Amino acid sequence: MMPLDDPRWPALDHRGWSKGQGSAPDSPFVPDELRHLMADPTNGGHFNDLWPYLCSEGTAWPAAYAAVPYIVTIARGLPPAKRDEYLYVVGLVAMCSGELGETPADLPDDIADAYRQALPEAMTLLADTLATAEHDLITTRYLLAAAAALKGHPEYAEILNDLDVYAECQSCGEPMLELPE
Template identity: 30%
Template sequence: MTEWADVLDVYGSADEMPRLLARAAEVTDMRAPVWDELWSRLCHQGSVAPASYAALPALVQMARSRPDVAVDPALHLAAAIIGAMDVPAGAGSERDEHAEEIAALRQLASRKVGLVEARTDVIWTLLAVAAVEDLGAWSSHLEALVDGEIEADCPSCAEAVCVEVVDGVLVIVDEEGETDGIAVREAEPGDLGPAEVRLLELCREHGHGEVARELRQLFGRATCSLCGASFRIADALD
């Protein structure tokens, strides 16, 4: 059993974690205060702490207990913890240590893709899939479609390239946010790796054609406004 008083969350002692997790088990609204507090303590702006991993079994159990909730904050928080880049110093191979929880999350996340309907819910759910299945850059960068902006560095000249979503189309913009109408070129089959194929297949399987079209652009090629080089967006992400 976890001695929560001896475990640290993002802000300090995690001694309040049992109370928060017990309350969260009764709430499925992502906007509820208890979930705001859990996100803040366990995955604050992508940073996690030892308590984040200690909370994974409880979060997974919550998600497994309510499989028909389309957008479950327990699943999304657990996936964000697994996919976090800013991990505690000295953290080991968390994917190996939490293989059982990750296996459960994989099944849950892929199932949820068939339950969500709204565009943003589809994207966030695909992000959860990418995180638990370790789909490379897309474990953290799919949210760019929700934010409406992707920042990348040209692999040829290192110039910053900004791509924005305008009326569902990804276009290149300059430093002033002006666009000359140059759209990102959709990915050709040869541009797609296993991660991209997996996400597009999930969209096809569950009828999310609009999101699939945006993904094909995100997986495609941009043109640097400085040197004119064409490059895969995936190759220019941090």
């Protein structure tokens, strides 16, 4: 993993940060945010504020690849029922990257290698999470999308990720898949 005090962090773009233009006023500094999460991994609000800067709108920015090993480490320290969002984001980075383990061409080799080495553990944690924690239908869908991405099937992952064909069950009120007639 790239150390959190590594001077290369500011050169890793993310949404709201460009090495040529600097940072937007409300843009996080990723190493500081990762330090906060490592100290308090159950702070879901804090993680929810960070991850869209790493990967969103179909793009995984360079800082995401450096952050993934930390995100996997944080997820490892949590009980399965508390890992969902961390593992989904790792899957989302994989989904946005195309081929499994693919990284931007200009990403330093050590960052790319650490990212690739974190993916198998993310899949193991994700399988354990799916097997042992209870999830609603929507969370299960997102975790299955992450699993597809971590298995190297980004197109299938995108289908699952974007599958918004839910209806409410007329007898119990729970969300369910609405199949075409």
